Amino acid sequence: MASTQHVLLSPAELAYLHEALSLTPPIRPDGRAPMQFRPLVAETEILPGTNGSARICFADGTEAIVGVKAEVERTRGYHGDEQEEGGEEEEEGGEERREGEREGQGEWVELTVEIPGYRDDDAGTAFLAAMLSEALLADGRFAKKLWISRRFHWKLFLDILLISPPLSYPLPLLSLTTHLALLSTRLPRLKSEGDEDPFFDDDWAAAPYLYPQGTTTTRPPITLLVMAVGRNIIFDPSKEELAVADVVLAVSVGEAATNSASTKGKGKAIGGMDIDSAAAQPGRSLRLLSVRTVDPPSRVTPPGMPNATNSAYGVAVSVQKQPEARTVEAQAVEGVWKAPRGGAKPAVMAALVQKVLERGGVADEVLDALEAVELG
């Protein structure tokens, strides 16, 4: 789905990058190890008017800000309310909801992404927003946290802003910033009880965190960008690296609940295969929430021209012979770029997902590092 932005690189550059990234171990243009992320600078609670906010920037100046705002909203479809308001809404929905205590709804979260230079209804931007909210809601437990009473709930507005022009595909940056903002989000403490009109403590210091700290409860999900070149798996690819990728996946992972009984979300529990060894190994048990393939820009890059067919190559070229040299698809010549053709191999996709979900692996360390960021 949705392609990343178009990159303009020369065939010689692409051939060089592809060759360097196909080596074992790969030589990345910025010298990072294959699993290494770009160093981040992060801070939280930077926007005074929000319930929670965070800022993350890269050394190259790419910077994202996320603000979370909450608002009390009347839960639609509740039977008691409908009678007050005239009751034209469907009643059967309200009856159903009464059965399940603390049921969350996806529409309680509104997420907008803004990227400078792109319209907000641009396909790429819409796709980014969809991917981020999908990861958040696939959990099934997130919306439940917003439940106040049967008549009221919190409505959460997540405003995700990329401040700088997108120098690389911004998905992981936005995801990590959203994660931090949600960790720092606090909602006023509820004083009222039961189904009466909600009444809150006005002491901000007493407001509890949406994700209580220091406990072993779950964290917000993160979405990581992983790509493969040949047999190499590369995390947090930069723009140049994406330009030669064979496969690019956006993988959303969340923490699996500590008690395995409550795994009833719609995401598949891939982590199930190592349940037997779960107690022995360190790290969290991770749960796959969603996987999206991102169309790599490598497929639309122009192919290089081998010297043999290049009419501008050589001393005694007969310039008159070839009227217009077309870019002909030929068999691979060493040192000449050829855009990857065909789909991704299932084995490669599986290896990518497996690498993300590894116990004590990359996702685990990213979650640890994000947790270590001081709130406030």
Added chain:
Amino acid sequence: MPITITAPKAVRPSYATADNASDDSGSDSSSDNGADLEGDIPMTSSSRRKEDKSYSIVTPGEVITDDPQWMRGHGTYVSASTAAIVSSVAGTITRTNKLLSVRPLRARYTPEVGDLVVGRIVEVQAKRWRVDVGGSQLASLPLSAINLPGGILRKRTETDELQIRTFFAEGDLLVAEVQQLFSDGGAVLHTRSLKYGKLRNGVFVAVSGMGGGGGVVRSRRQVWTMEAANGAGPLDVVLGVNGFVWISKHVETPEALVAETKSATTGITNLEESVSTTMYSSQNDRIGIETMREIARIRGVVTALVENGLRVDEDMLVRGYHEAVEMALLSGGGADDIYLGGERGEQLAAALTGV
């Protein structure tokens, strides 16, 4: 640890601006009738500004002074209503006697005749290419300003016009020289020399060019060949004045090869002829792993220099590279460790500036 997340620093050390600040204070003290510029500036945090002079940044539209004794320089304008000098860019104030100018923090490249630039073709037209050189407008490269293949100063024909994409196509990188400037700031390039033409066998990195604090500066040599460590062989480095940098494997120049094979006298005509053979090739030569590693290391040094606000020129880059090789040997990873981001970059910058 695959990821490092750090808290933001209060003040980022910028070596380049620190130098300027000391220069400014020197010139200021010599002119004893210099007005107290600080007092004229309506800044809320004037106390902080005084103690930390190198970070006096003005923003566009900010009134620098309304004292009529100052003259306006680059990056400023005189507002029509109040006759005050107002900044038109975001940057630091510099004073030369009574001339006030603002050095922009980050600026686009302004071409000058004779500059060596690295550019990327973005558009192909009937008789010319449009080249992105990081300036405010695209530069143009006319078909008449390139060396055509097939020999000596051949006349340009209609066939050449038709197959213009065989020389340079969209996305191709080239090194060229600014030949001419238009009055609106647009540049015309040419590649009529042995050392110019299409780039291959290496990596590209774009940093800020002339104008910003760090970045590539005009210097004696913009192109040189250096011997890389760890048996990687010679490498070519092209520092475009516009801040586009190309690092590649050094390939023996065709004229040398011709001299070898023919063992004849390489006249001017032969030279012209032979350079055209590889000028428009987009096929990479075979590059060894060691060479690729050292190319990536030099790229790392360039980005580390820029991230830490240091200038990028031959001297700094060569010193930085040797420092980086030393650092890699001392670090746990050994000579294969080429990562120079984050803390490593800061270490490197500190070693280079001797603080």
